[in-house]
Amino acid sequence: MRESYKFGLYLKSFWSDRTEVEEKGDAIIIEKISRNLSESEHVGAAVILALDGAVDSEGKLDRRRTEVYVPNGFVASETAKYTNLFWGASINPKRHDALERLDWAKENGARLVKWIPSIMQFDPGDESLKPFYERLVNHRIPLLTHAGQERSFTQANDELCDPQRLHLPLKMGVTVIVAHIAATGSNEGERDTDRLARMMNQYTNLFAEISSLTQINRLGYLEEALARPEWQGRLLYSSDFPLINMVLASPYWFPLRLTGSEKRQLASIENPWDRDVRLKQALGVPGKVFQRPHLIFSK
Secondary structure (H helix, E strand, O other): OOOOOOOHHHHHHOOHHHHHHHHHHHHHHHHHHHHHOOOOOOOOOOEEEOEEOOOOOOOOOHHHOOOEEEOOHHHHHHHOOOOOOEEEEEOOOOOOHHHHHHHHHOOOOOOEEEOOOOHOOOOOOOOOHHHHHHHHHHHHOOEEEEEEEOOOOOOOOOHOOOHHHHHHHHHHHOOEEEEHHHHHEEEEEEHHHHHHHHOOOOOOOOOEEOOOEEEEOOOOOHHHEEEEEHHHHEEEEOOOOOOHOOOOEEEHHHOOOOHHHHHHHOOOOHHHHHHHHHHHHHOOOOOHHHHHHHHHHOO
């Protein structure tokens, strides 16, 4: 990832650069997020996500196949310094000590477990993961998992993010939140969004979140999410920060749904969380969608 052009863009979206991070350490990013979030009118707190990597045949971190690794301990300790930040754990369930890591996350206040199977290189439908799912249910920790196409990283096996691979945890009672309504991906000749929508009536413990749906590469998906009956009562607000702080997400991508004055007014909002909320409100996202994360992640 350091060799990709995306690295500098991501740091810029965090109001930082390579020099500052190398001199002050990664904790400066957490500090900047908290400071900027404290200036938001609409968002009072955020869940900062750890990100585990791929593992080898011994269940240990495989650094050769891992592009980004954000350890649980780092995120837990840094977010504890701020009243407006919580944390979400990330645990590759194929780790040899995955259950112990999950217990530690519960004991240290994790609000969720975050997965991107396509870059963590495991199948959520693998029967060997049953003990991990049982522990998630016992700890009452929701699972936030990416589905659909993944393009934030340089390599991804998108087949592993097919929503149909989530039947196992859902049948076992895990509360599953699918990121981005599985937008832009496809499997077996069918859109992943359609494959996910078909599952909504089958599982009351299945939700989806609307982050990234105002990005230029996902135009049309937010309107679809709000219109289709399968998603009613199941959508959660999420920001996909820091991408909301990039040109990818702009009111100017909606010329047919916003007036010129609305686009200019929204674009002039300096705080990225407020700009994101106001844009989604202008595009018709109802109030309950913004309230629902509090109900699921509060303790």
